[in-house]
Amino acid sequence: MEKNLSKIVDLEKYPIHDLQSHKIKKIIEKCKAELENDSCSVIPNFILPNSLAVMRKELEQQLDEVYMSKESINAYLYAKDDPSLPKDHPKRIFMNRYNGYLNSDCFAKNSEMKFLYETEELLKFVSACLGISPIYRWADPLACHAYNVMEPDGILPWHFDSCEFTLSLVIQKPEQGGIFEYCPNIREPGNERFDEVKKVLDGDRSKVKQLELKPGDLQIFKGRFTMHRVTKIIGKTSRYMCIPAYVLDPWRVNTPEHSKAIYGKVLPIHIERNKVRSDGLAD
Ligand SMILES: [Fe+2]
Numbered sequence: 557m558e559k560n561l562s563k564i565v566d567l568e569k570y571p572i573h574d575l576q577s578h579k580i581k582k583i584i585e586k587c588k589a590e591l592e593n594d595s596c597s598v599i600p601n602f603i604l605p606n607s608l609a610v611m612r613k614e615l616e617q618q619l620d621e622v623y624m625s626k627e628s629i630n631a632y633l634y635a636k637d638d639p640s641l642p643k644d645h646p647k648r649i650f651m652n653r654y655n656g657y658l659n660s661d662c663f664a665k666n667s668e669m670k671f672l673y674e675t676e677e678l679l680k681f682v683s684a685c686l687g688i689s690p691i692y693r694w695a696d697p698l699a700c701h702a703y704n705v706m707e708p709d710g711i712l713p714w715h716f717d718s719c720e721f722t723l724s725l726v727i728q729k730p731e732q733g734g735i736f737e738y739c740p741n742i743r744e745p746g747n748e749r750f751d752e753v754k755k756v757l758d759g760d761r762s763k764v765k766q767l768e769l770k771p772g773d774l775q776i777f778k779g780r781f782t783m784h785r786v787t788k789i790i791g792k793t794s795r796y797m798c799i800p801a802y803v804l805d806p807w808r809v810n811t812p813e814h815s816k817a818i819y820g821k822v823l824p825i826h827i828e829r830n831k832v833r834s835d836g837l838a839d
Contacts, residue, residue: 559671564607565678570599572681580681587685587776595740595782597685598767602774603725610668612727615658615703615796622705623820624656631714631753631783632838635817646753647838651713658703659819660696669725673701673800682802685776686721692806694719695829698819699810701800703727706734708794712786714757716743716837717779718810719801724775727798731791738777738784739763745781745835753783780837 561573571577575584583599590597603611627635628650641648663670672678673693683689694700699719706712708730724736739756742763743749756763769775777784789795809815809829812822 559666559668561672561675561677564604564668564672565602566604570602572677575680575684584681584684588687591686591776591778593740594765596738596767596775596777598769599774599776600770601772603772605772607668608727608772611725611798612796614664614667614669615705615727615798618658618662619705621662622656622658622703624654624705624707625818625820626652626654627817629653629713629715629817631716631757633715633718633814633818636813644754646750646757649754649757651757652711653713654707654710655712656705656707656710657699657819658705659698659821660700660702661698663701669701669703669798669800679802682721682723682776686778688804691721691802691804694801694803694809695806695825696809696815697823697825698815698821699801701798702819704795704797704799706730706786706789706795706797708789708792710734710786710789710795714783714785716781716783717801718814719803720778720780721802722777722779723798723800723802724769724777725798725800726769726771726773727796728794729769729771730789730793730795733788733790734795735787736767736769736775736784737764737787738767738782740765741778741781742783743781743837745837748837756783780835 587597683691812826815826
């Protein structure tokens with residue numbers, strides 16, 4: 557069956573196909589203000605229930621292809637220690653992680669999520685909400701629109717994303733836990749603010765915010781500048797998400813180390829494009 561955006565997104569409520577409409581302009585204005593102040597914005601019930609069921613089914617059919625990893629990482633998604641740094645440097649703090657991805661290269665050609673990610677309508681809407689143009693779909697063939705699976709006891713520790721902008725779409729909620737926590741704009745291009753990062757890693761909660769996401773909600777998030785985590789999954793139900801991502805640089809992909817640790821493999825593109833980041837930040 558041919559895919560159609562109107563069967564995936566609630567276009568009545570959110571006419572992202574018509575960015576000139578008064579309705580969507582108001583929504584964009586609200587998202588933009590939230591993204592500027594808080595580094596994230598949530599659009600409730602963005603995905604239609606039937607489409608959500610299709611997404612859950614396509615992920616569940618491929619659960620055996622999910623790469624689960626238990627490697628401890630630091631907030632910059634590195635698994636390897638750097639003994640040349642002082643002992644208490646945030647890069648030397650490693651945290652338990654138990655998390656999995658259905659890599660984007662495993663998706664079926666007619667995948668609902670892949671279709672949504674590849675629509676110009678979604679790209680232009682997100683770009684308008686961010687107030688940044690152009691943005692690009694991520695060139696990383698494993699990570700660009702991966703499904704995220706957190707099984708019971710799953711945990712995603714404090715980290716920064718290597719892409720600038722992430723969408724989070726909840727497909728299935730756990731019974732308890734799996735709460736998204738974040739510290740808005742704790743670093744910025746050219747300024748890591750290691751002291752502030754260290755405080756949070758040491759347990760300071762003064763800058764930590766929590767967000768409750770429901771299935772069907774769409775979150776737009778600046779994950780490269782805002783450190784975030786997902787608390788432990790409690791109960792028998794896994795947490796399913798999809799995390800399509802957008803970037804400022806259409807060429808860049810994950811580093812080979814990062815790709816190996818998180819997505820379980822390294823492709824030639826990760827080696828060919830392994831260059832220093834133009835924003836001067838670690839990942
Ligand atoms: Fe993240």
